[in-house]
Amino acid sequence: MFKAILGKKIGMSQIFTPEGKVIPVTVIEAGPCTVVQKKNVASDGYNALQMGYQKIKKVKNVTKPMLGHFKKNNLDPFKVLKEVKVENPDEYEIGQEVTVEAFAEGDVVDVQGKSIGKGFQGVMKRYNFGGGPASHGSNFHREPGSIGMCEMPAETPKGRKMPGRMGGKKVTVQGIKVVRVMPEKHLLLVAGAVPGHKNSTVFLRESTKKQKSN
Template identity: 50%
Template sequence: MGIGILGKKVGMAQIFDEQGQAVAVTVIAAGPCPVVAVRTPEQNGYSAVLLGFGAIKPHKLSKPLKGLFDKHKLEPRRTLREFRLETADGYEIGQEIRVDLFETGEKVDVRGVSKGKGFAGVMKRYHFGGQQFSHGTSVMHRHGGSSGAISFPGRIFPGKRMPGHMGSEKVTVKNLTIMAVDPENNLLLVKGAVPGAKNSLVTLYKKK
């Protein structure tokens, strides 16, 4: 993925396109994200830029991070995210990445952490059909059924679909459309839903 921007999911809204059709959009408060560090092949073996987002009080930072911000005389940032690039030429420490990086109608990839659903069974988690509700079936209606062999191999293979923790995992939704860009308020309107709850951190990646 190329350069991008960090933002906070504000919530969902509805706008009307040029044809007068209602379109559901996600409002994202993105940036401004200062460049905190620039990685180069000569010094680091690869090209990337390190962006910061979100305010934080200096005393809450670790000493190495506080030293990093103090060294370049930058305001402390709560979140740091590295973006790998083919070349980091044109980027310098202190430069700000803003929402005007994107244009209306542009396609982006959005990454976030999905909402946590807690402990869930196989019917909710993997859409299993469940067992019969008649013919003597008792207390097994929403169970997954047999989960392993008897003697060989005598164990359950990794990756077996079973009940467990659902959600709270990194999800990337690709090729979402930018419906509007508001540079004055640092807002992006993205068509459709993006992963995460309100006020959660999301990352938007510009398509190469």
């Protein structure tokens, strides 16, 4: 079974090891997900499975093309769809459930989510600029400073760090350890923080990087 699943971020907590060490953890309600579609090299150019998560209660809110996509395999419509690359999609069946039992304590995973949106922010909050003197008489407090040359080339270079929208982007945190698996409640406890606000959708998969042995 491939190690990948969609879930919902419940929040953060902490657990204690037998030695008394405190480990901050993020609680994720992972799955169950359903295999919606199989893709192969012959028809699509690559091998993958499409998973569905969170069934949609009001079918009237689903577009006709998406309804046809689900009805093709006699499945209920899902709110979230995600593709996972696998070596041999024929090993899996459409309608097969993917649960947290695919993971075990000690597994290292990558967690992908949408970071919390902060709105329009200045450079001090967005990029951690130092700012100017805070004392009386200064006309330079929270400004970014120079953003380009006045004569040559008389333009602002691309990529200059400036005020703008902060957060609300796809972020992947790599190399997070699975601390506890609770199949009866569909819960995964992973060490540390993961992107996104409470009740946001996250995607977990087996880590793509090799971990250093301790």
